Amino acid sequence: MNYAQLSHLQIDALREIGNIGAGNAATSMSKLIQKKIDMDIPDISIVSFDEVMDMVGGPENLIVGILFQIHGKAPGMVYLLFTLEEAESLVKQMTNNDEISLSMDGEKNDLAFSALQEAGNILAGSYLSALSDFTNINMQPSIPHLSVDMAGAILTVGLLQVSEVYDYAIIINTKINDAEEERKGINGQLLLLPSPESFNKIFQALGIQDHE
Amino acid sequence: MNKVQTVVKVGIADLNIVSAPDIIRTSGLGSCVGVVIYHTTKQIAGLAHVMLPDSKLGKQGTSNPLKYADTAIDILVEKLLRMGFRKSQLQAKIAGGAQMFQINTANDMMRIGKRNIEAVLSKLSEHQIPVIASDVGGNYGRTIEFDPQNSQLRIRTITKGEHII
Numbered sequence: 009m010n011y012a013q014l015s016h017l018q019i020d021a022l023r024e025i026g027n028i029g030a031g032n033a034a035t036s037m038s039k040l041i042q043k044k045i046d047m048d049i050p051d052i053s054i055v056s057f058d059e060v061m062d063m064v065g066g067p068e069n070l071i072v073g074i075l076f077q078i079h080g081k082a083p084g085m086v087y088l089l090f091t092l093e094e095a096e097s098l099v100k101q102m103t104n105n106d107e108i109s110l111s112m113d114g115e116k117n118d119l120a121f122s123a124l125q126e127a128g129n130i131l132a133g134s135y136l137s138a139l140s141d142f143t144n145i146n147m148q149p150s151i152p153h154l155s156v157d158m159a160g161a162i163l164t165v166g167l168l169q170v171s172e173v174y175d176y177a178i179i180i181n182t183k184i185n186d187a188e189e190e191r192k193g194i195n196g197q198l199l200l201l202p203s204p205e206s207f208n209k210i211f212q213a214l215g216i217q218d219h220e
Numbered sequence: 221m222n223k224v225q226t227v228v229k230v231g232i233a234d235l236n237i238v239s240a241p242d243i244i245r246t247s248g249l250g251s252c253v254g255v256v257i258y259h260t261t262k263q264i265a266g267l268a269h270v271m272l273p274d275s276k277l278g279k280q281g282t283s284n285p286l287k288y289a290d291t292a293i294d295i296l297v298e299k300l301l302r303m304g305f306r307k308s309q310l311q312a313k314i315a316g317g318a319q320m321f322q323i324n325t326a327n328d329m330m331r332i333g334k335r336n337i338e339a340v341l342s343k344l345s346e347h348q349i350p351v352i353a354s355d356v357g358g359n360y361g362r363t364i365e366f367d368p369q370n371s372q373l374r375i376r377t378i379t380k381g382e383h384i385i
Contacts, residue, residue, distance in 0.1 A: 057271075058231040067232075067248025068363050070378055075321055153321040157378055160248015161361025164232070164271065165320050168251070168332055172277055175233070175284045 014178070018207075019052050021214050022180050025139055026050025030182035030198050032138035033131045037196075040130055041101045043188055050182040057167055060177055064089055064197070067160030072110070074128035075165060077150040078136060082206035085166040086132050086149065087199040092156070094195050099123045110156060121154060128152040135198060143213040166201045173204045227365070230254075233287035235268035235296050237303075240369040247363040249316035251333035253289065253340050253356070256313045256366045256373060257296055257349060259305055265368040266300055268292040272332065273339035289339035297347050310349050313373045313385060314340055315364045317356040333357065353385040 014022070027050055034045040053063070061067040072095040074088040090098065092110065099120045100106055110120045132149045140147045155162050170177045180200040202210065228238045230246040238244045240263035246254050249269070258265035268286065275288040285291035300310060317337035337356045344351055355362070355375050363376040376382045 057233060061232070061248060068376075069248075077323065150323070153323060155320055155359075157320065158248040158250070158361030158363065160232070160252075161250025161318065161320055164248075164250045164252055168272070171233075171271055171287060173283075175287070 014052075014054070015216075017216055018211060021211065021216055022052045022178070023050050025142065025210070026052070026180040026182045026198075026200065028138045028142050029135040029200065030184060033135040033198060034184045036130050036134040037127075037184060040127060041098070043101075043186060046185045048183040048185070050180055053179045053181060054176055055179060056176050057164075057171065060163055060167060060179065061160050063179070063181065064159045064163065067158060069159045070156070071159045071162060072124070072156050073154070073159075073162040074125065074132070075153040075155070075162070076128070076132045076136075078202075079148045079150060080140075080146040082143070082145045082147060082202060082209045084200065084202035084206050085169075086135060087163070087166060087197075087201070088128050088131055089197040089199065090195075095124055095156075096120070098127055098196075102127060116156075125152040125154050128154070131196075131198070135200075139200075143210055145209060145213050166199070169203050170201065177201060178207070230267050230269050232269055233271050233284050233292075235266060235286055235292060237264065237266040237296075237299060238368060239264045240367075243365055243367045245363065245365040249362045249364065250318050250320045251316070251336060253314055253316040253333075253336045254362075254364045255289075255293060255296070255340055255344075256364075257293075257300060257310050257344075258312070258366065258368055258371055259300070259309055260311065260371050262305070262309075263368040264300070264303070264305070265366050265371075266296045267364075267366060268296050270336060270340065273335045289336055290343050293340065293343040293347070297349070307347055307349060310347075311371070312344050312349050312351045313353045313366070313371075314344075314351060315355045315362055315373065315375055315385070318358050318360055318362070320359060320361070322359075355383075355385050 072090040078084045225241040270289045275291040317333040
């Protein structure tokens, strides 16, 4: 498959995957924090590695990233990304504690980290189970891997496998937003990076074999 | 002599060369390694941001050679030689090669930081370019900036502060 030349049909299929996955994740998030969560229409990008970093504010930008490997027939990676403020606001709502922050006296706060990982489990789990149901391909998330660091350092991990084969990545990017408080609320970004060999499996499963 | 100092940025899987007073920077190194090869008295420095250890890993022939430690260092050294320098006049400083996540898997990809460092060191030693200083490993990101005027490599991190090697 020529990676850079997806047909409209294939792009629509990937967008639908993003929609279904993120829709399910947004519902889980709503239940978790008992607030209404909206989501944007997923964006399918075919981007160079530098452009991937620009999607999250540049390589040096501080982000909170939770990474899951996807195990199963269509491997890949899922990232759940927050700004520091978004992550802390999520943890505050989950723990009902307005004082909590991700770091305490320069040390990481274990309770806040576990809460975030648990939120990650719920969101990535519901994202992937919707994808599995839709494609009929078994996809299981790994345990969550959490890091608070530079975007470049965090996102490169997900690009390594793709980079063995290509100089660009296909990313299915969905934003989920707090419907009530747009600026201070829980906003997050879900990035799905299927491994190169997974695309054909996904397209085949959906009955799209058109390679033009 | 009143040239304004500019900062030249190097992206992932890319390289560039600057001369003083300009400085050269690459941002957000995780498992990637930033390789600086420089000439102290001529105040020239090249920086490569390598992502993978070995070009033989590439599964397609058309891939960007600046992505791999072996080919990127060859190209950078070649460019410096073409500027009239001899290998014996060149020195190197390197940073990066972290392991950002403790992922347990049979997949070697997850230990790529370590393998990148090894590949860079072995390629530099093949060219007989001494590594004067390095700041590698760990589990955190780095932004690095090299000033050819004083051969200093400034390393910025989020949790471990900033230092110079």
